[in-house]
Amino acid sequence: MNAGDVILWRAFEFPDGGRADKLFIIANEQRNGEHLAFIVTSQQKAGREQKPGCYEQLSWFFLQKGTSSFVKPTWVTFDDGYEFLVDELEELRERGVVALLREKLQPATLRAVINCFCRTLAVTPHHRWLLE
Numbered sequence: 001m002n003a004g005d006v007i008l009w010r011a012f013e014f015p016d017g018g019r020a021d022k023l024f025i026i027a028n029e030q031r032n033g034e035h036l037a038f039i040v041t042s043q044q045k046a047g048r049e050q051k052p053g054c055y056e057q058l059s060w061f062f063l064q065k066g067t068s069s070f071v072k073p074t075w076v077t078f079d080d081g082y083e084f085l086v087d088e089l090e091e092l093r094e095r096g097v098v099a100l101l102r103e104k105l106q107p108a109t110l111r112a113v114i115n116c117f118c119r120t121l122a123v124t125p126h127h128r129w130l131l132e
Helices: 086-094 107-117 125-131
Strands: 005-013 019-026 034-041 053-055 060-063 074-085 098-104
Touching: 034 086, 034 125, 053 107, 060 107, 074 086, 074 107, 074 125, 086 098
Parallel strands: none
Antiparallel strands: 005 019, 005 098, 019 034, 034 074, 053 060, 060 074
């Protein structure tokens, strides 16, 4: 998997124990066997505007319908930057739990998403290192 790839993780388990099929954007080329990824959603929640761009105070980035082949308005959420081991993702892909989708963010769009993430309170020193 490469930076900008979009993956589907079937029945992803959240820290609170909930499960749902989720889309993720891979944010980086693997570094030291790790990928950083962000959840994307087309579910509009209260307060989520539909103007393209960065909402660093709210910890999300909005992609218009049709951006990088997303067919619906899409929010990239930064509340949690998910770190995944490359080997684990490949194993899950072989088992059919994770699927690499045709969608891929264009480099300029991915750079805008990453720049936005780096301005949020969610970013950690480890995230910054993964994105170098």
